[in-house]
Amino acid sequence: MKVLWLQSGGCGGCTQSMLCSEPRSLFDELRDAGIEFLWHPALSVDSGEEALTILEDCAEGRLAFDALCIEGAMLRGPNGTGKFHLMAGSGRPLTEWVARLARHAKWVFAIGSCTAYGGFSANTPGNPLEACGLQFDEQTPGGLLGAGFQSSAGLPVINIAGCPTHPGWVVDTLEKAVLEGLTVADLDEYGRPLLYAGELVHHGCARNEFYEFKASAMKQSDLGCLMENLGCKGTQAHADCNLRPWNGSGSCLRGGFACIACTEPGFESPGHAFQETPKLAGIPIGLPTDMPKAWFVALAALSKSATPKRVRNNAVEDHPVVMPAVRKKGGGK
Amino acid sequence: MSRIVVGPFNRVEGDLEVSLDLEAGRIQSAQVNSPLFRGFEQIMVGRAPLDALAIVPRICGICSVAQSAAAASALAGAMGVVPTVNGKISRNLICATENLADHLTHFYLFFMPDFARPAYADRRWYPAVAQRFTAVKGDAAAEVLPARAGFLRMMGFLAGRWPHTLAIQPGGSTRAITAGERIRLLALLREFRGFVEKRLFGDSLAAVAQLASKDQLLAWADGRAGDFPAFLNAATDLGLDKLGRAYDAFLSYGAYGLFPAGTWQAGQAAAFDPVAIDEDTTSAWLAAGQPRHPAQGETIVDANKPDAYTWCKAPRYAGQPFEVGALARQVIAGHPLALDLIQRDGASVMARVVARLLELALVLPAMEGWVNALQPGEPFCAHGDMPEDASGTGLVEAARGSLGHWLSIRRGRIERYQIIAPTTWNFSPRDASNRPGPLEQALVGMPAGEGAPPTVQHVVRSFDPCMVCTVH
Ligand code: SF4
Ligand code: SF4
Numbered sequence: 001m002k003v004l005w006l007q008s009g010g011c012g013g014c015t016q017s018m019l020c021s022e023p024r025s026l027f028d029e030l031r032d033a034g035i036e037f038l039w040h041p042a043l044s045v046d047s048g049e050e051a052l053t054i055l056e057d058c059a060e061g062r063l064a065f066d067a068l069c070i071e072g073a074m075l076r077g078p079n080g081t082g083k084f085h086l087m088a089g090s091g092r093p094l095t096e097w098v099a100r101l102a103r104h105a106k107w108v109f110a111i112g113s114c115t116a117y118g119g120f121s122a123n124t125p126g127n128p129l130e131a132c133g134l135q136f137d138e139q140t141p142g143g144l145l146g147a148g149f150q151s152s153a154g155l156p157v158i159n160i161a162g163c164p165t166h167p168g169w170v171v172d173t174l175e176k177a178v179l180e181g182l183t184v185a186d187l188d189e190y191g192r193p194l195l196y197a198g199e200l201v202h203h204g205c206a207r208n209e210f211y212e213f214k215a216s217a218m219k220q221s222d223l224g225c226l227m228e229n230l231g232c233k234g235t236q237a238h239a240d241c242n243l244r245p246w247n248g249s250g251s252c253l254r255g256g257f258a259c260i261a262c263t264e265p266g267f268e269s270p271g272h273a274f275q276e277t278p279k280l281a282g283i284p285i286g287l288p289t290d291m292p293k294a295w296f297v298a299l300a301a302l303s304k305s306a307t308p309k310r311v312r313n314n315a316v317e318d319h320p321v322v323m324p325a326v327r328k329k330g331g332g333k
Numbered sequence: 334m335s336r337i338v339v340g341p342f343n344r345v346e347g348d349l350e351v352s353l354d355l356e357a358g359r360i361q362s363a364q365v366n367s368p369l370f371r372g373f374e375q376i377m378v379g380r381a382p383l384d385a386l387a388i389v390p391r392i393c394g395i396c397s398v399a400q401s402a403a404a405a406s407a408l409a410g411a412m413g414v415v416p417t418v419n420g421k422i423s424r425n426l427i428c429a430t431e432n433l434a435d436h437l438t439h440f441y442l443f444f445m446p447d448f449a450r451p452a453y454a455d456r457r458w459y460p461a462v463a464q465r466f467t468a469v470k471g472d473a474a475a476e477v478l479p480a481r482a483g484f485l486r487m488m489g490f491l492a493g494r495w496p497h498t499l500a501i502q503p504g505g506s507t508r509a510i511t512a513g514e515r516i517r518l519l520a521l522l523r524e525f526r527g528f529v530e531k532r533l534f535g536d537s538l539a540a541v542a543q544l545a546s547k548d549q550l551l552a553w554a555d556g557r558a559g560d561f562p563a564f565l566n567a568a569t570d571l572g573l574d575k576l577g578r579a580y581d582a583f584l585s586y587g588a589y590g591l592f593p594a595g596t597w598q599a600g601q602a603a604a605f606d607p608v609a610i611d612e613d614t615t616s617a618w619l620a621a622g623q624p625r626h627p628a629q630g631e632t633i634v635d636a637n638k639p640d641a642y643t644w645c646k647a648p649r650y651a652g653q654p655f656e657v658g659a660l661a662r663q664v665i666a667g668h669p670l671a672l673d674l675i676q677r678d679g680a681s682v683m684a685r686v687v688a689r690l691l692e693l694a695l696v697l698p699a700m701e702g703w704v705n706a707l708q709p710g711e712p713f714c715a716h717g718d719m720p721e722d723a724s725g726t727g728l729v730e731a732a733r734g735s736l737g738h739w740l741s742i743r744r745g746r747i748e749r750y751q752i753i754a755p756t757t758w759n760f761s762p763r764d765a766s767n768r769p770g771p772l773e774q775a776l777v778g779m780p781a782g783e784g785a786p787p788t789v790q791h792v793v794r795s796f797d798p799c800m801v802c803t804v805h
Contacts, residue, residue, distance in 0.1 A: 009371055011801050012346050013394020013496040019438070020485050020495070025478040027469055037469065045446050045468040047343045047790070075370075078636045086368045088350035089340030120391050124376045128634070164394055164496055221507045221714035247482075247489030255493015255500045256507030260387055262497075268388075273381035275499070318509035318713055 001033075001178040002065040004058055004101065005040040005111075008085050008094045009121045009131055010072025013164035014112040015042050020247060021167035033175045038065050052090055059100040067174065068105035068151075070098055070134060073114040073121040074144040077130035084129050095144055098134070102145055106153045107177055109160055110134045111170060116159035116191065117265035118143075135159075135191065138266040155182060159191035163262035168244050169196045190265060192238060201234035201259045202288075204242035205251075213307040214300045215315035220275070224315025226258040228284055231275045235288035237261035256318075334361065337782055340368075342793060344443040344468070346395045347800025349760075351793065352642070353781050360789075362769070363776040365760045370618070370644040373805040374632045377750035382408060382719050382742050385750065389738070390497040392752070393802045395438075397496035398431040398488075399731035400802075403738040403752075409503035410725030411742055414717035420505015422703045423491055423713060425589045426518075427501060428729065429696050429703075430487040432588075435732035436659070436689040437484075439797045440533075441466075441477040444686065445560070447790045448567050458567050465560070473532075473560065480528040487521050490514050504715030512709040522701050529693055535559025541694040545669040547574070547677055550687065561690050568683045576779070577792035578679035579771035583661035584650055584758070586737070588730035591699055592666040596650065600676075602665065607726065610737070612753065613647040616640070616762035624649065624765070627739040628724065630751035644804040647761040647770060648753045656680060656771045657734025657758045658796065660688035668695075680775075682795040689732075689797070721745045731755055733797045754802035772796055 007015070019026055030036065037043060039054050046054060057063035074095050075084040082093025090097070102108050110116040110133060117138050121131035133143045135157040141147035143157075150156060158177075160169050173193045176182060188197050202211070207225045210216070216228035226232035234242075237259050241251045252259050260274050261267045272278040278285050287296050310322040340350030352364040373392050377385055389404040390397035402424060409416065416424065446468040453459050465473045488495035491508060500507045510518070526538065534541050535558045544550045551569065554562035568574060580598075586605065587594030594605040611624040618641045620633035635641070647654070655661075660680055663671035670691060674684040724741040734755030741749045761770030769777075772793065781789050 007347070009369065011391050011394040011397070011496075013391070013397060016394045016438075016496055019442075019478060020482045021478075022482050023479075025475045027478060028475050041341060041343045042346070043442065043469055044343060045450070047341060048339050051341050051343060078634065081636075083636055084370045085348070088342060088348050088366075088368050089338055120373070120376055120388060121371050124372055125379065128375070129370070129372065163391065219714075219716050220502050221505070221509060221712075245489065246494035248486030250489030250493045252493050252499065254489075254508075255498060256509070257493060257499035260499075274384050274387040276381075319511065319710055 001035045001067055001174070002038045003035060003067045003069055003174070004038045004065045005069040005071065006094065006098065007041050008070065008072035008098070009075045009129065010112060010114040010119065012042065012071070014071045014170070017164040018167045018170050021171050022248065026167070026171070029171060034178055035174055048089055055097060055101070058104060059097065061104050065104070066106045067109060067177070068101050068107070069109045069111050070115050071111040073119045073131040074098065074134065075121060075129045075131050076144070077128060080130065098144060102149070102151065105151050107155060107182065108134065108151045108157045109173070110157050111160055112165050113161045113163040113262055113267065116161040119163065120268050123268040136265060153182070155184065156191055158182065158187065158193060161190070161192050161263040162239065163267070166196070166241070166244060166246060169193070172196070188238065192263065196240045196244070197238040197263065199238070199240040199243060201237040201239050201241045201253070203240070205234055205253045206242070207253055209311060210315050212303060213311050214304045215307050215311045218316050221256055221318040222316050223318065223320070226253065227277065229277050230258045231260065231273070231277050232258035233261035233286070234259040236286065237263055239263045339789065344446065345794065345798045345800060346393070347803070349793070349798060349800050351776070351789070353776070355782050358780055358782055358785060360776050360779050360781050363773045364642050365645070365762060365770065365772050366643040367645045367760065367800050367804045369800065370634070370804050372632060372634070374750050374752060377747045380747050381745070382411065382747055385740065385747065386499055386502070392805045393799060394496045395435060395799055396431060396731040396733070396736070396802065398427050398492065398498065398501065399729055399736050401498060401501040402428050403727035403729045403736050405501045405503050405727065406729065407725035407727030407738045407740045410727070411723035411740065412503055412717040412719055414504045414715050416503070416505040417712045417715050419509070419708055419711055419713045420715065422707055423506035423508070423510070424501055426487065426700060426703050427491050427506070429589060429700050430484065430491070431495065432732040433693055433696055434481055434485055436693055437477065437481055440686070440690065441473055443797070444794050445473070445564065446471070447787055447794065450787050452786050456567070456570060458563070458570065462563060462567060465563070476532065480525065484521065484525040487518060490518060502714055504717065506713045509713040510707050510709060515704055515707055515709060518704045519701065522697065522704065526697055529697065533560050533690070533693070535562055538694040538697055541691065546673040550670060564686060565683070568686070573682040573791055574684070575678050575681060576788060577682040577685070577775045577795050579656050579775040580654055581675060581679050582653060582655045583664050584655040584657050584735055585662045585665045586728040586730055586735045588662060589696070589699065591696070592662045592730070595665040596655065597661070597664050607728065609651045610753070611649055613649060613764040615647065615765045617643055617646050619646065627737060627751040627753055628726070628741070630739065632751070643762045645757055645760060645762055647764040648758050649764060654761060654768060654770050654774070655758055657755045658685065658688070659692050659732070660685045661734060662730060663688045663691060682791045685795040719745070733799055734758060752805050754799065754805060756796070756798045756800060756803040759796045760798055760803055
C-alpha cells in the first residue's frame with residue numbers, strides 16, 4: 001500500500017504520536033505489512049521541486065498511490081481563497097491539492113479529529129478560518145469533499161478521530177485496509193473505525209470501582225471518578241483508551257485528568273469549562289447515553305449509601321490512604 | 334539577481350517556504366515564510382481560564398507539553414498558586430522528557446538524513462552515513478524509534494499520555510507517582526541512557542558533558558564509533574562549523590532551575606528583562622501598528638497586506654532579533670564547550686547540533702536525581718481559586734527555545750492571550766527597520782540554486798524549526 005500523507009491546519013501531533021507506535025519500530029511494522037510512504041512531510045527526504053513533482057503526478061493520475069492520509073483541518077478562508085494554508089513552494093491552497101488527490105485515492109483517511117471534523121481551528125468564534133473536516137463540519141456531513149464523496153474503494157472518508165490519534169488506531173486501521181480491506185460495516189456513523197471506536201473510554205478505566213460507588217474526585221489529582229465533578233466524558237466517548245494503553249501504560253484517566261472526548265466531533269466546544277461537570281439540581285447533565293436518567297439517579301443514591309470507607313476516603317486523596325483489607329485465614333471471625 | 338523559492342521544506346515541523354535572492358549562485362537575501370495560519374490566540378478569548386490547559390497543547394504536537402507548562406505557569410501567576418515540591422519535580426520531568434525526546438527525534442529523523450543525499454556520494458564518510466541515516470530506510474531509524482517510544486513511556490506514567498496531556502496544572506500535576514512507579518521511572522531512564530551512551534555518543538554521558546572546547550570535542554570524536562562522532566566527522570568535512578551564523582545574540586528564559594535565564598550579545602552576558610520584549614507585525618499578514626509588548630499584543634488578520642510575506646510576527650528584545658534554542662541556553666548557562674564554539678566561529682550549524690546533544694548528556698542525569706527526589710505520599714498538586722480579574726505570564730524553555738504565554742482574565746473569562754514561540758524568534762521576518770530575522774540573516778552569503786550543495790537545508794534544520802508553533 002502506497003501512502004501519500006499531507007498536513008494542513010493541525011499541530012503535527014498525530015504524526016508525532018504515530019512515531020510512538022509500540023511494541024515494534026513503526027517503520028519495521030509498516031514495511032512488513034507492505035505499507036510504505038510515497039511521501040510524508042515529516043519523514044521523507046524529497047523536498048521542494050522533487051516533492052511537488054510527486055504530488056503533481058499523483059494529482060494528475062500519472063503516479064499510482066493507494067491511500068491518502070490527511071492530518072489537520074481544511075482551511076478554506078479567508079473568503080474561500082484557501083490563503084490561510086498555501087502549500088509551500090506551490091502557491092496553491094492545500095484544500096485544492098487535497099480535493100485533486102482524493103479523486104485518485106483508493107482510501108482516504110482523516111488522521112485526527114481536526115481532519116475528521118474541523119478541530120480547534122473550526123472553533124474560533126465565527127470560524128474566520130472557514131475550517132472544516134474532510135467530510136464533516138463538526139457533526140454535520142459535508143466538509144471539504146462533500147457528504148456524498150466516496151473514494152475509489154467505494155468508502156467515505158475513514159475518520160481515525162482523536163486529538164491526537166493513538167498510534168495503534170492508525171496502524172491497525174491501515175493494516176486492516178491493506179490485509180483484509182475495509183467496508184462501511186467497519187465504521188460507525190461518524191466514519192470512525194469500530195476497531196477502536198466500538199468501545200467507550202469508560203471501559204477498563206482504573207477508576208471504575210470509584211464510579212460504581214459514585215465516590216468522586218473533588219479536585220485535580222484526586223483518585224476518585226472524574227465524572228461527577230471534573231468533566232469526565234468517558235461514559236460517552238468512543239475510544240478504547242483504557243484498554244489500549246498510551247505510551248506504554250498511560251491514559252488520560254490514569255494520568256489523573258478527565259476524558260474530554262477528543263474522538264467526538266465538536267469536543268472542542270463542550271459548552272462548559274473542560275474540567276468541570278455541568279449540573280442541574282446537583283445532578284450531572286450528560287449522563288451515560290445508554291442509561292435512563294431516573295435509573296442513574298436511583299442507582300447513584302443507592303451506591304453512595306453503600307460506599308466502603310476505603311473507596312470513599314481514597315477518592316479524595318492523590319494516593320491510597322486506606323488499603324484493601326487482608327482477610328486472615330483461620331481464626332474464623 | 335534571480336529569485337528561487339524553496340518549499341515545501343520537509344522534515345521540519347509544519348509548513349515552511351524560503352525565498353532566496355541569488356547573485357552569481359550566492360544568497361543575497363532570504364525571506365522566510367510560514368504559509369499556514371491557525372490563530373489559536375483568538376480561540377482562547379472568551380473561554381474559561383483553565384480551558385487554556387486543554388487548548389494550548391493543540392498548538393503543537395511536538396512540544397505540546399512546553400505549551401501546557403507555559404499556560405500552567407501563566408495561570409498559576411494569575412491565581413497566586415505555588416506548585417507543590419512534587420508538582421514542580423513532575424513538571425520538570427515531563428518537560429525534560431519531551432525536550433530530550435525532541436532533540437533525539439530532530440537529530441535522527443529530521444537532521445541527519447540530509448547527509449545521505451546523493452550530492453555527498455563522493456565523500457569518504459558517505460557509505461556508512463547513508464547506510465545508517467537514509468530517511469525511513471536507514472538502520473538508525475529502525476533503532477531510534479523504539480528508543481524514543483521507550484523513553485516516552487515516562488509520559489505514560491507522569492502525564493497519562495503524550496502529546497496533549499492535561500496533567501500539568503497550575504499547582505503541579507494531576508498524576509501522583511507511587512513508590513513502585515518511581516522504580517519504573519528510574520528503569521526507563523537507565524534504558525534510555527543505555528541507548529544514548531551506546532549508539533549516539535559511544536561514550537558515557539559524563540565524558541560528553543565534560544568536553545570543554547572545540548579541540549577537545551574533535552579529538553574526542555576522532556575514530557570513535559557512535560552517531561554523534563559520525564556527525565562531527567561529516568560536519569567538519571563540510572565546514573558546517575563555520576556555516577549558518579546569525580547575530581550571535583542569544584536569549585533564554587531559563588530551564589528546570591538548571592540553566593539560568595539571561596541574554597548574551599557581543600560577547601557579554603546580561604540579565605533577562607521580560608519588559609524588553611515586543612512583537613512587530615510589519616512583514617506579517619497581520620494588522621500593522623507600533624510594536625507591542627505581548628501583554629498588550631494583538632493578532633488581527635490582514636490577508637492582503639502589501640509587502641507582507643509570512644504569517645509570522647517578528648519578536649524583538651530591546652528592539653533586536655535574538656536567537657533562542659539549546660545553543661542559547663548553553664551559552665547563557667556558561668557551558669565551556671558552547672562558549673568556545675561561538676567565541677571561535679560564532680553560532681553555526683555544528684554548534685547548534687552540539688548544544689542539543691550536550692543537553693542530552695546534561696539533563697538525563699539531572700532527571701535521575703529528580704526521580705529520586707520525588708516523595709510518594711506527599712501532595713503533587715496545590716489548589717487555589719481563579720480570580721475574576723487577573724493576569725499572568727508563563728515563560729518556559731521548549732526544546733527549540735524560549736516560549737512565552739501572556740494572558741489576562743476579565744470577569745472570569747480570558748480577555749487576551751498572546752504567545753511567542755521559539756521559532757517565531759528564530760524564523761521571524763523583517764521588522765519596521767527592515768532587519769532580517771536570525772535565519773534570514775544566517776542564510777546570507779551561502780551558495781544556493783542549481784548545482785549547489787544542500788547547505789541551505791543544513792542551516793534551516795540546524796534551528797530545528799517548528800512552524801505550527803510559529804504561527805499557532
Ligand atoms: S473517570 Fe471517567 S472513564 Fe473513569 S470511571 Fe469515571 S466516568 Fe468512567
Ligand atoms: S481518554 Fe478521552 S480525551 Fe483522552 S485520548 Fe481518550 S478519548 Fe481522548
